[in-house]
Amino acid sequence: MSDKAMNQRRFFPSLGRYATTSTIMPIVATVVVIVVFQILNPAFLSYQGIVTIAYSMSYFLIAACGLTLVIMMGSFDFSVVSVMKLAALLCVMYIGKLGLLVIPFALAICAAIGFVNGVLFAKLKVPSFMATLGISVVIDGIALVLSKGFLMMMNHPGFRSIAVTFILGMPSIFYWAIGTWILCTSIAVITPFGRRTYAIGGNPKAVAISGVNVARHRIVVFVLSSLLAGLAGVLYMSQLGGGSVKIGSDMMIPLFASVVAGGTSLKGGVGGPQRTLLGVIIITWIQSGLLMVGAGRDIQVVVLGIIAIIMTIATTERGKLMRTIVK
Amino acid sequence: MNGPAKQKSSFKNAVQAVKNYPVVLIFLGLLAIFSVLYSQQFLSPINLTATLRQFVTLMLFALGPSIVMVLGSMDLSFIGIWMLGSILLWLLSPIIGPVALLVIPILGVATGFIVGVIHTKGRIPSFILTLSLLITYWGLTVVLAGGYPRSIPGYGFITARLVPRVPTPFFLSIPIVLVAVFISLRTRLGVYFSAIGSNEEGARLAGIDVDKYKILAFTISGAFTGVGSVILFKHLGGSAAVEFNLNNVVRPLVAIILGGTPLVGGSGGPHRTILGVLTFAVLYRGLHLSPLRPELIDLVVGLVLIVSIILSSRGTRMRGVDVT
Numbered sequence: 018m019s020d021k022a023m024n025q026r027r028f029f030p031s032l033g034r035y036a037t038t039s040t041i042m043p044i045v046a047t048v049v050v051i052v053v054f055q056i057l058n059p060a061f062l063s064y065q066g067i068v069t070i071a072y073s074m075s076y077f078l079i080a081a082c083g084l085t086l087v088i089m090m091g092s093f094d095f096s097v098v099s100v101m102k103l104a105a106l107l108c109v110m111y112i113g114k115l116g117l118l119v120i121p122f123a124l125a126i127c128a129a130i131g132f133v134n135g136v137l138f139a140k141l142k143v144p145s146f147m148a149t150l151g152i153s154v155v156i157d158g159i160a161l162v163l164s165k166g167f168l169m170m171m172n173h174p175g176f177r178s179i180a181v182t183f184i185l186g187m188p189s190i191f192y193w194a195i196g197t198w199i200l201c202t203s204i205a206v207i208t209p210f211g212r213r214t215y216a217i218g219g220n221p222k223a224v225a226i227s228g229v230n231v232a233r234h235r236i237v238v239f240v241l242s243s244l245l246a247g248l249a250g251v252l253y254m255s256q257l258g259g260g261s262v263k264i265g266s267d268m269m270i271p272l273f274a275s276v277v278a279g280g281t282s283l284k285g286g287v288g289g290p291q292r293t294l295l296g297v298i299i300i301t302w303i304q305s306g307l308l309m310v311g312a313g314r315d316i317q318v319v320v321l322g323i324i325a326i327i328m329t330i331a332t333t334e335r336g337k338l339m340r341t342i343v344k
Numbered sequence: 345m346n347g348p349a350k351q352k353s354s355f356k357n358a359v360q361a362v363k364n365y366p367v368v369l370i371f372l373g374l375l376a377i378f379s380v381l382y383s384q385q386f387l388s389p390i391n392l393t394a395t396l397r398q399f400v401t402l403m404l405f406a407l408g409p410s411i412v413m414v415l416g417s418m419d420l421s422f423i424g425i426w427m428l429g430s431i432l433l434w435l436l437s438p439i440i441g442p443v444a445l446l447v448i449p450i451l452g453v454a455t456g457f458i459v460g461v462i463h464t465k466g467r468i469p470s471f472i473l474t475l476s477l478l479i480t481y482w483g484l485t486v487v488l489a490g491g492y493p494r495s496i497p498g499y500g501f502i503t504a505r506l507v508p509r510v511p512t513p514f515f516l517s518i519p520i521v522l523v524a525v526f527i528s529l530r531t532r533l534g535v536y537f538s539a540i541g542s543n544e545e546g547a548r549l550a551g552i553d554v555d556k557y558k559i560l561a562f563t564i565s566g567a568f569t570g571v572g573s574v575i576l577f578k579h580l581g582g583s584a585a586v587e588f589n590l591n592n593v594v595r596p597l598v599a600i601i602l603g604g605t606p607l608v609g610g611s612g613g614p615h616r617t618i619l620g621v622l623t624f625a626v627l628y629r630g631l632h633l634s635p636l637r638p639e640l641i642d643l644v645v646g647l648v649l650i651v652s653i654i655l656s657s658r659g660t661r662m663r664g665v666d667v668t
Contacts, residue, residue: 093472143653144607146418146471147597151650154594158643165639267588270479273472283469315486322480326473330466 042331043280043295050299054306071187074301075194076253082201083245085276085293086238091218091285092145096134097246098268099153100127103160104250109169117175124247131243135236170259180255190252201290214238218285267318274325275300282332367602371623378630385633393509398625400513400579404572406596407524408565410617413600415558416541416609418471419565421459423592424481425452426573430584431485434494445574452570453563460559482588495583502578513579520571528613537561541609598649599624606656
């Protein structure tokens with residue numbers, strides 16, 4: 018009996034290490050969600066259903082990857098949704114003057130916002146949640162001043178084709194999202210940059226002592242997060258071709274829920290963009306599933322709020338971290 | 345002989361007071377600037393009444409969260425309690441009559457207790473927990489209201505005018521604020537709260553049951569928000585809102601931070617929030633008199649928030665607190 022256990026341990030040395038709640042929960046949840054909604058509505062796994070989900074998932078995945086990098090580092094970026102809105106708005110407003118150059122212009126402004134976030138947090142020692150909350154209020158104000166609250170439409174075929182060209186049966190925004198996801202995952206898993214991000218999430222003091230410039234690293238990660246949020250906003254606008262400043266004002270909770278549902282703990286140091294893919298699938302599937310079943314946006318909000326709380330509890334590792342101070 | 349010395353010490357006291365409460369300077373400065381710039385409108389009775397109304401709204405919203413912020417935690421659920429409580433009142437008051445008013449404080453206490461328990465036992469950061477709860481409550485409110493704002497008839501006594509030009513909710517809020525100040529300054533609870541905020545591990549080692557007092561703090565915060573919401577639902581128009589506005593959440597936070605309760609906790613409390621709210625109300629009314637457009641006012645409020653947070657977290661570097 019003990020021999021058998023020994024053998025098992027020898028044959029699968031890494032399996033036990035990875036079989037924690039925060040790894041298994043998202044996989045089980047994904048399967049359960051897909052099966053439940055498939056039974057409720059068999060049209061889900063048709064070609065049309067998958068294209069619909071790919072549309073609603075893609076820009077969401079890009080923004081969630083950026084947020085994951087920040088949460089992995091033990092911080093929080095509240096301004097993701099506002100940056101997305103601003104990038105989308107800038108595209109609509111200036112495409113007439115700048116043409117396709119509007120995309121680098123919008124991304125540069127988003128990166129600048131990320132830089133301000135990072136400096137506020139890393140240099141001026143403002144807790145990241147409050148810093149980004151303040152910045153997002155300012156960005157919302159700027160967006161309102163710029164757009165005067167009007168609905169804006171655009172019709173620039175070159176810009177629209179970035180997201181809605183079909184390649185191999187899938188819209189191109191889907192490939193953008195997968196590409197971004199692979200890029201983020203490789204940054205987080207392979208590069209020293211990613212390893213440092215995990216390490217700062219685990220113990221920033223130890224990383225600082227071992228010679229890493231923690232403040233600069235934090236700023237870079239915040240710039241990355243805002244840049245990805247900006248990219249998501251640009252692609253979103255390219256997909257829809259219009260919208261008002263009101264778009265996605267309640268998107269923060271689904272975004273946060275999908276990062277946490279994937280298994281990235283708010284404590285930092287655990288998870289990563291590779292897991293966020295599952296989280297995004299879970300959340301978008303639930304959102305579209307509830308819509309198909311006939312539940313309105315309000316019930317979605319309630320369900321996603323509760324999921325966010327439950328998932329946060331479920332993905333927090335107990336045990337050693339028990340004595341960590343939680344603010 | 346005694347005169348000059350006494351005068352000097354009182355001058356020193358004044359300097360010390362300004363050092364402790366730098367917001368007083370900002371308040372007086374704003375008061376002076378606006379009185380000079382818009383002397384006609386700013387000191388008019390109508391504007392003073394409007395300032396008082398703004399003061400009551402912000403004070404009652406900020407009271408609970410400012411107690412929690414002393415512990416270094418964050419309670420954003422207050423708008424949720426106000427929204428869901430109002431809609432429950434709308435549902436229940438035709439059935440059980442005026443007793444239904446009790447439902448808002450009960451909801452507040454229950455919410456605070458649940459938040460406290462999940463925060464301490466589930467080890468979730470409080471800001472994200474209360475944010476999720478706030479959004480959940482908002483969704484529930486919309487579901488229960490059927491998507492439309494509902495007006496709640498009756499309960500006119502809350503806003504019935506007693507003294508000309510002074511809104512009655514102002515008088516009603518005085519005892520509530522006094523109780524909060526008493527708790528944080530004159531009871532053991534207040535001392536424990538600051539102790540936990542300034543050094544949680546130290547407080548634990550000194551024998552304070554940190555989890556218990558954290559749950560208590562959130563429960564007290566929920567109770568104050570609940571009692572405040574009883575006044576606020578009538579004060580803010582006597583109807584149950586279904587529209588979620590981030591500004592409602594941010595403005596009380598600005599007031600708390602302006603008052604001088606740092607985000608990392610350890611000092612401050614409701615007595616400082618009074619000053620912060622007063623300053624913010626004056627600033628807000630002054631901005632409204634100015635030729636700025638409403639959306640620009642939002643921008644200014646955001647900038648004030650950022651600047652005051654930067655100023656209030658200046659001291660944290662020395663104390664070795666790790667910012668997240």
